[in-house]
Amino acid sequence: MDTYQGLRAAVVGGSIGGLTGALLLRELGFTVDVYERTPTLLENRGGGIVLQPTTMKWFGERSARRIEELSTVTRHVRHLGGDNEVVHDDAVEWRYSSWSTIYRALLDDFGTDHYHLGEFCAGFDQDADGVTLRFVSGRTETATWWSSPTASPPPPAGGCSPTSYATTPDTSAGAAPSRRAR
Ligand SMILES: Cc1cc2nc3c(=O)[nH]c(=O)nc-3n(C[C@H](O)[C@H](O)[C@H](O)COP(=O)(O)OP(=O)(O)OC[C@H]3O[C@@H](n4cnc5c(N)ncnc54)[C@H](O)[C@@H]3O)c2cc1C
Incomplete structure (x- = not known):
């Protein structure tokens, strides 16, 4: 099994x-830092929101918080027409929460x-040893792995093995192959 202890x-x-x-x-064992451009805790x-299965997965498998505490559920969906006539009626289970509730629980x-x-x-620079992230504040940080859900910096320009390049939808990520633990 891979071990990432000691990597950032x-x-x-x-x-x-x-x-x-x-x-x-x-x-997985990484020491992880999160960098958010907003200067205050996120709100409003x-x-x-309708909870997607991937959003609920953390709470279902890893968190001490149960998704049932954080959300409510409907088991029946009905759409009404202009004259209040039923145009669609289905037994569907959808779970709902608020964006802030999920954010706070994850934080x-x-x-x-x-x-x-x-x-x-x-922006960032990447070589075989890792990635260096550059921030507007002047801060720079080095890591062996980086990820960005929607910030979408350009993809790494070389030095990144295709097999170590995560490709989940809407997610940019890269790893420096030579530092990846086995
Ligand atoms: C009207 C509306 C309805 C929605 N309804 C649902 C729903 O029902 N169910 C659902 O699952 N989702 C819904 N969504 C989508 C919901 O917003 C996302 O699921 C959720 O917020 C995605 O989180 P994220 O972390 O991927 O992206 P975001 O919430 O967009 O977060 C990206 C973060 O990255 C930060 N960032 C960006 N660039 C940089 C940078 N260069 N440096 C540092 N930080 C940066 C931003 O400030 C932001 O905080 C809805 C969205 C909208 C607009």
Whole structure:
């Protein structure tokens, strides 16, 4: 089994996707830091959201928090027409929460010691030893693995093995192959 103890991972973007990725990387053994450009804890990003299976997975498999505590469920979906006539009726289970509830629960699990607010990632350089992230503040950070749920920096320009390049939808990620533990 791979072990990543002693390696650093950097996640750009500290919202739901970034925190979920950071928690999973930490489970693998990485020391993980999250860099979020917003200077304050995130809030007011909408009301109710339908929980996707991937959003619930952390709580179903790893967190001490149960998804049932964080959400509510409907088991029947009915669409009404202009005259209140039933145009669609189906037994479907959908689970709902608020964006803030999920964000807060993920942040509670991750903690704030390695959660850096007000850090706008402007770009990165990568070589065989790792990646160096550059921030607008002037900060630079090195890591052996980086991930960005939606910040979408350009893909690494070389030095990145295709087999070590994560390709989940809407996620950019890269790893320096020579430092990847086996
Ligand atoms: C109207 C609306 C309704 C939605 N309804 C649902 C729903 O029902 N169910 C659902 O699952 N999803 C829904 N979504 C999508 C929801 O917003 C996402 O699921 C969720 O917020 C995705 O999280 P994310 O971390 O991938 O991206 P985001 O929430 O977009 O987070 C990206 C983060 O990266 C930060 N960032 C970006 N660039 C940089 C940079 N260069 N440096 C540092 N930080 C950076 C941003 O500030 C941001 O905090 C909806 C979205 C909208 C707009």
